[in-house]
Amino acid sequence: QGIEVWGNSSESQYHFQDGFRQGYLELKNGAVVENAVCAIELWHPGHWNTTGGIVYANDAVFRNNAKTVHALHYTNYHPANNLELTYNSYFDNCEFIIDTNYLGTETFNKHVDLDHVNGILFRGCDFSTNRSVPGVSQQCIGIGAYSAGFTIDSNCESNVSPCPTNSIDHCTFTGFKNGITVTNDGTGTRSFCVRDAVFTNNDRGIYAQNSGFATILNNEFCVGGTADCSYGVYAEGVSGFCIEENSFRPVEGSI
Numbered sequence: 292q293g294i295e296v297w298g299n300s301s302e303s304q305y306h307f308q309d310g311f312r313q314g315y316l317e318l319k320n321g322a323v324v325e326n327a328v329c330a331i332e333l334w335h336p337g338h339w340n341t342t343g344g345i346v347y348a349n350d351a352v353f354r355n356n357a358k359t360v361h362a363l364h365y366t367n368y369h370p371a372n373n374l375e376l377t378y379n380s381y382f383d384n385c386e387f388i389i390d391t392n393y394l395g396t397e398t399f400n401k402h403v404d405l406d407h408v409n410g411i412l413f414r415g416c417d418f419s420t421n422r423s424v425p426g427v428s429q430q431c432i433g434i435g436a437y438s439a440g441f442t443i444d445s446n447c448e449s450n451v452s453p454c455p456t457n458s459i460d461h462c463t464f465t466g467f468k469n470g471i472t473v474t475n476d477g478t479g480t481r482s483f484c485v486r487d488a489v490f491t492n493n494d495r496g497i498y499a500q501n502s503g504f505a506t507i508l509n510n511e512f513c514v515g516g517t518a519d520c521s522y523g524v525y526a527e528g529v530s531g532f533c534i535e536e537n538s539f540r541p542v543e544g545s546i
Contacts, residue, residue, distance in 0.1 A: 293327030293356065297335045298343030303370045304379035314344045318351040325354040328397055333362040333380070343367070348382045357397035359387050362439075363406035377410025377440075384415040384446060384460065387433070395426025401472075402432075405439035409481050415446035415460035420467055422517065429517075432469040436502075440481030443471075443488050461511075462488040464496065468518075473499040480530060485510060492542055494518040498525045505532040515542030 294316060298304075302312035316331065324330040330353050333344035342365040353359040360382075367376040387402040402418055405411060418433035434441065443462050447454035464470030470493045473483055480503025490496035491513040499505050505526060512523030523539045526532060 293324060293330040293332065295332045295335055296344030296346060297338075297341045298333065298345070298365065300340050300342045300365055302343065304343060304345055304367045304376070305370050307370075311345060316344070316346045316348075318346070318348040320350065322348075322351045323354065324351070324359075325356065326394055327356045329358040329361055330356040331360050333360070333365075339364065346380045346382075348385050350383070351385045352388070353385065353402070354388045355390065355393045356402075357399050358404060359402045361404045361406075362408045362411060363404075365408055367409075375409070377412075378408045381412040381414070382416050385413075385417075387416065387418045389420040389424065389427060389431075391421060391424055393421075393424045393426055395424070397426065399427045400431055401435045403434040405434065405436045405441055407438050407478070409440040410442065412442045412444070413462060414444045415462060416443075417463045417465075418467075418470070419463070419465040422466060422468075428468075430468045432472045433464045433467050434471045436471070436473045436481075436483060438475050438478050438481060439473075440483050442483070443485040445487035459487060463491065464488065464493060465491045467493045469493065469495045469498040471497045473497070473502045473505070475501045475503065477501075480504065482506070484508075489513070490523065491515070494521050495525055496523040499527070499529050499532075500525075501528040503530040505529050505534070507532070507534045507537060509536050511538045513540060513542045 335341040446460040449458035482504035484506040
């Protein structure tokens with residue numbers, strides 16, 4: 292069943308002098324979670340007062356899990372002034388993988404499931420799947436955000452500023468129906484940012500519908516996938532957006 296990180300939906304994720312008021316998970320030094328129904332549940336499933344669990348993941352590998360991350364229905368806030376803060380969790384230089392060793396006893400639909408949360412950060416992470424493997428849904432996605440906000444960004448492997456091109460560690464999305472899906476149920480829009488990412492062999496790189504405040508900058512879309520008509524970005528009913536300096540090209544051999 293993977294790892295459950297129990298939170299407290301009424302408490303802040305702020306780090307007080309005596310520590311967190313939420314369950315806290317740290318993954319580092321090549322930690323591996325594999326073959327789980329859900330690698331990380333950021334609540335006690337079925338107990339809505341336990342949302343808000345925290346995870347910091349550095350250089351971790353999530354392999355052949357039916358789902359990797361599930362974060363839902365929590366709003367972080369500053370304990371002094373009650374102003375909203377971003378969700379206090381991040382994934383740095385992590386791998387999210389479905390390969391030919393996937394057990395298939397549970398259907399794989401997505402690596403990351405974000406539902407009514409805001410601001411989880413992914414930097415330099417690689418998301419991939421193999422849709423020819425039994426047990427993998429043909430509709431699978433890398434990150435699904437439902438009335439949720441998040442940030443996708445790169446890491447720099449150099450101390451030079453600005454970062455040299457050959458030192459940028461991009462987030463990558465490979466082999467999905469949708470690399471990223473963003474939708475909104477009308478309960479409130481959240482912003483999302485996708486920057487310096489590489490999308491390869493997805494039917495759709497980014498699919499955004501009825502969401503708000505999309506920032507899509509400096510990404511590379513190698514459009515391919517298995518659909519008759521594939522494309523890099525689909526945006527419908529997005530209330531505000533900035534889509535600039537992206538590269539779109541077909542995957543070699545797809546046309």
